Amino acid sequence: MVTESELLDFMRETAYKPMTYQELEEHFHIADAKEFREFLKLLNRLEQEGKIILTRTHRYGMPERMDLVRGRLQAHAKGFAFLIPEDREHPDVYIHANDLKSAMNGDTVLVRVNSKSIAGGKLEGEVVRVVTRAVTQVVGVFQNEEAYGFVIPDDKRINRDIFIPKEGFNGAANGQKVVVRIVQYPEGRAAAEGEIIEILGHKDDPGVDILSIIRKHQLPEAFPDDVMEEAMSVPDEIDPAEIAKQGRRDLRDKVIVTIDGEDAKDLDDAVNVERLPNGHIKLGVHIADVGYYVREKSKLDQEAYNRGCSVYLVDRVIPMLPHRLSNGICSLNPKVDRFTLSCEMEFNEQMKVVKHDIFTSVIRTKERMTYTNVRKIVEDEDPEVTARYSELADMFRLMKELALKLRSKRMRRGAVDFDFEESKVIVDENGKPTDIVKRERSIAEQIIEEFMLAANETVAEHFHWLKVPFIYRIHEDPDQEKLLNFMMFVANFGYSVKGGKGDRVHPRALQSLLEDIQGTKEQTVISTMMLRSMKQAKYDAESTGHFGLAAEFYTHFTSPIRRYPDLVIHRVIREVIENGGALPAAREEYLASRMQEIAQQSSERERVAVEAERDTEQLKKAEFMLDKVGEEFPGIISSVTSFGMFIELENTVEGLIRLSAMTDDYYHFHEQHMALIGERTSKIYRIGDEVEIRVARVNMDDHTIDFEMVDMKPRRRGEGFEDGFGGRPGDKGSSKPWQAAGGKGGKNGGKAGKKAGAGKAFGKAGKGAGGKGKAAAGGKRGGKRGAGAGAAGDVGPAVSFGFGSGKGGYAPGPAPTSRKAGGSSGAGKGSRRKKTSASGIFIGGGSSGAPGADGKPPRKKR
Numbered sequence: 001m002v003t004e005s006e007l008l009d010f011m012r013e014t015a016y017k018p019m020t021y022q023e024l025e026e027h028f029h030i031a032d033a034k035e036f037r038e039f040l041k042l043l044n045r046l047e048q049e050g051k052i053i054l055t056r057t058h059r060y061g062m063p064e065r066m067d068l069v070r071g072r073l074q075a076h077a078k079g080f081a082f083l084i085p086e087d088r089e090h091p092d093v094y095i096h097a098n099d100l101k102s103a104m105n106g107d108t109v110l111v112r113v114n115s116k117s118i119a120g121g122k123l124e125g126e127v128v129r130v131v132t133r134a135v136t137q138v139v140g141v142f143q144n145e146e147a148y149g150f151v152i153p154d155d156k157r158i159n160r161d162i163f164i165p166k167e168g169f170n171g172a173a174n175g176q177k178v179v180v181r182i183v184q185y186p187e188g189r190a191a192a193e194g195e196i197i198e199i200l201g202h203k204d205d206p207g208v209d210i211l212s213i214i215r216k217h218q219l220p221e222a223f224p225d226d227v228m229e230e231a232m233s234v235p236d237e238i239d240p241a242e243i244a245k246q247g248r249r250d251l252r253d254k255v256i257v258t259i260d261g262e263d264a265k266d267l268d269d270a271v272n273v274e275r276l277p278n279g280h281i282k283l284g285v286h287i288a289d290v291g292y293y294v295r296e297k298s299k300l301d302q303e304a305y306n307r308g309c310s311v312y313l314v315d316r317v318i319p320m321l322p323h324r325l326s327n328g329i330c331s332l333n334p335k336v337d338r339f340t341l342s343c344e345m346e347f348n349e350q351m352k353v354v355k356h357d358i359f360t361s362v363i364r365t366k367e368r369m370t371y372t373n374v375r376k377i378v379e380d381e382d383p384e385v386t387a388r389y390s391e392l393a394d395m396f397r398l399m400k401e402l403a404l405k406l407r408s409k410r411m412r413r414g415a416v417d418f419d420f421e422e423s424k425v426i427v428d429e430n431g432k433p434t435d436i437v438k439r440e441r442s443i444a445e446q447i448i449e450e451f452m453l454a455a456n457e458t459v460a461e462h463f464h465w466l467k468v469p470f471i472y473r474i475h476e477d478p479d480q481e482k483l484l485n486f487m488m489f490v491a492n493f494g495y496s497v498k499g500g501k502g503d504r505v506h507p508r509a510l511q512s513l514l515e516d517i518q519g520t521k522e523q524t525v526i527s528t529m530m531l532r533s534m535k536q537a538k539y540d541a542e543s544t545g546h547f548g549l550a551a552e553f554y555t556h557f558t559s560p561i562r563r564y565p566d567l568v569i570h571r572v573i574r575e576v577i578e579n580g581g582a583l584p585a586a587r588e589e590y591l592a593s594r595m596q597e598i599a600q601q602s603s604e605r606e607r608v609a610v611e612a613e614r615d616t617e618q619l620k621k622a623e624f625m626l627d628k629v630g631e632e633f634p635g636i637i638s639s640v641t642s643f644g645m646f647i648e649l650e651n652t653v654e655g656l657i658r659l660s661a662m663t664d665d666y667y668h669f670h671e672q673h674m675a676l677i678g679e680r681t682s683k684i685y686r687i688g689d690e691v692e693i694r695v696a697r698v699n700m701d702d703h704t705i706d707f708e709m710v711d712m713k714p715r716r717r718g719e720g721f722e723d724g725f726g727g728r729p730g731d732k733g734s735s736k737p738w739q740a741a742g743g744k745g746g747k748n749g750g751k752a753g754k755k756a757g758a759g760k761a762f763g764k765a766g767k768g769a770g771g772k773g774k775a776a777a778g779g780k781r782g783g784k785r786g787a788g789a790g791a792a793g794d795v796g797p798a799v800s801f802g803f804g805s806g807k808g809g810y811a812p813g814p815a816p817t818s819r820k821a822g823g824s825s826g827a828g829k830g831s832r833r834k835k836t837s838a839s840g841i842f843i844g845g846g847s848s849g850a851p852g853a854d855g856k857p858p859r860k861k862r
Contacts, residue, residue: 106134308605414508
């Protein structure tokens with residue numbers, strides 16, 4: 001029987017030329033009918049998965065041998081996308097909106113690279129085939145046009161509305177948030193088609209906002225019944241006979257404590273320290289042995305794999321494991337027996353680990369400590385709290401000493417320590433935000449952080465040298481081009497990255513720069529730009545090091561309750577311990593075949609969780625500012641772009657001052673200096689500058705906030721045009737509508753519109769407002785944004801943009817919106833108006849292109 005690996009290895013050979021199935025059959029000497037059927041199934045499956053390609057001449061070959069690249073599509077709100085190749089050595093590929101075919105964000109696709117720059121980077125390509133669909137359902141607002149409808153997606157990366165035929169309404173009413181299942185994907189200029197499968201409620205109803213984000217990211221909520229059955233069968237407490245039977249090391253007489261936040265319920269790590277007679281310090285990190293209860297291939301395990309991690313939204317947690325485990329038998333609650341995996345480390349005076357031990361154990365924590373109380377003991381020396389925990393106070397002081405020494409050593413070796421201020425949105429029982437408080441990173445948090453880092457590094461190195469299948473947490477070196485851009489950027493502030501050779505830099509050089517800018521007004525901006533120049537950390541089956549931590553070996557060992565990779569390596573650790581330090585050959589081969597797949601799945605689920613958490617935070621911050629419109633606040637410029645400035649307030653809320661709202665001058669964006677410079681006044685706005693702002697408006701559809709500068713004098717009437725670009729007045733005598741009103745800004749907008757096909761696809765709605773609607777909107781649904789602002793040739797307010805601040809992206813701002821634009825009023829028989837949804841998606845033109853009796857738009861033949 002021919003295996004997948006045999007077939008693929010043969011096709012990868014240099015001498016291989018694409019063969020028909022008959023030629024492959026002959027090569028592999030397949031004579032048996034049953035074996036031939038299985039071989040055909042294998043070919044079909046690999047072709048469906050995009051691992052091999054069937055040519056027009058019915059020959060099979062490898063995608064990479066045909067200049068095709070396989071990877072995941074990362075779409076942008078402006079319509080274009082990037083391919084993130086599965087081959088980590090291959091650079092990303094830019095894909096123009098017209099070359100996406102029917103592919104959508106997150107899809108696994110095959111892309112043909114069409115052009116590349118001389119330097120070998122900046123590849124451009126087109127989608128040849130969609131291998132697997134990531135988007136099967138979409139959340140958005142339903143728009144009823146009587147004979148048919150549209151769903152306007154919440155996810156701005158899906159920049160085409162979903163067409164809903166009459167029979168697909170399923171009871172949805174205008175303005176409701178709905179979940180739509182895609183029945184037919186977009187092709188050419190035709191919209192995707194779907195049917196409504198769930199009605200979440202009106203978009204303004206309490207709770208619908210967070211529920212929409214949960215559905216948008218397809219986060220699972222309730223656990224399936226079979227998973228809950230397994231969870232209910234787990235015991236509530238440990239049977240003493242089990243402890244003796246398993247041969248675990250008994251640490252119940254040790255002074256071990258947990259240190260967590262006040263509201264934490266799943267306590268998965270506990271610690272203890274002691275000074276040894278030789279002057280060394282011994283640190284014990286004890287992690288809940290979740291793998292003992294969540295067995296491999298069980299229903300609990302499969303569900304945890306699918307979820308990947310727990311998701312912490314503003315008002316709730318979507319856990320990886322049922323609460324019966326995470327808050328019960330797996331939580332290291334005080335004064336009860338719990339099974340753990342322990343890592344004990346002995347540090348000498350130089351903070352080098354001179355001895356370590358990793359073993360299964362049973363512990364009984366003495367106290368459930370909070371960060372606040374530990375801080376009061378070791379930092380504030382609060383007499384009342386110190387007296388209450390008098391037996392533990394000396395241990396906490398030793399913990400502080402060890403943590404500070406560990407951190408000092410980490411900084412010396414070059415770990416990059418970003419000191420960003422994080423915030424937490426406080427909501428009431430109805431989900432309404434009541435306050436935004438900054439998260440504290442006191443010495444107590446630092447103690448746990450340093451101890452967990454030490455354990456993760458020790459475990460990673462131990463199992464790397466054992467050469468068993470494992471999952472590591474890696475952080476690759478920064479991209480060469482991004483690094484050079486960052487070095488040029490900091491040079492504008494008079495700083496340099498010491499020791500930077502251009503293409504490589506040691507993390508110590510970046511940490512030195514962070515120390516140099518400490519306390520300066522440019523600290524935030526340089527830190528932010530440095531972070532953006534780095535790659536994302538991820539999971540991998542190979543240990544390639546962690547750049548940001550300057551660590552050669554690193555893994556995630558400390559949170560198996562909320563991270564699946566931790567759970568997987570716990571099983572490997574226990575198996576290695578039980579088998580005397582090695583794994584049986586068959587078991588090692590099986591685990592090795594699974595690790596990269598688990599690492600990739602975990603990385604993808606982590607990205608989804610981060611996006612969902614960011615979305616809910618952005619939503620609630622916008623809602624928090626709703627009743628503050630008109631109020632004035634001091635702020636700091638956090639980002640400068642070609643379309644305006646982002647301002648961050650003291651409470652970490654970020655808003656945009658659009659260029660069109662800067663009415664005292666015409667401002668030009670200087671990318672190298674990241675500054676806006678006034679043409680007439682030479683006034684300069686740079687990142688880090690302090691400004692006084694007024695909250696102008698809050699857009700709850702897009703979760704964005706617009707600010708305006710306090711005391712900014714307006715230009716004289718007729719001197720400017722609010723086209724969103726802050727350009728000069730239009731050139732006299734221009735016959736082109738996208739140049740007539742808006743000058744440089746309008747012209748640029750018009751060019752963008754022409755490239756996007758806006759002129760033809762969006763009818764007359766949008767002329768006169770900085771060009772056609774879609775152009776002025778920076779590639780965002782121009783018909784919707786332009787309608788009303790330019791249909792009658794009048795000058796409307798500033799149009800919207802789809803650019804990002806780098807902190808999770810920035811969706812378009814407000815503009816007059818007519819949900820009926822291009823809707824039912826022009827849908828009658830014989831109408832000469834082009835048919836568009838409210839957001840400008842073309843669905844037919846004139847009487848010949850009008851939807852038929854079934855309300856479907858005309859489609860290209862497949």
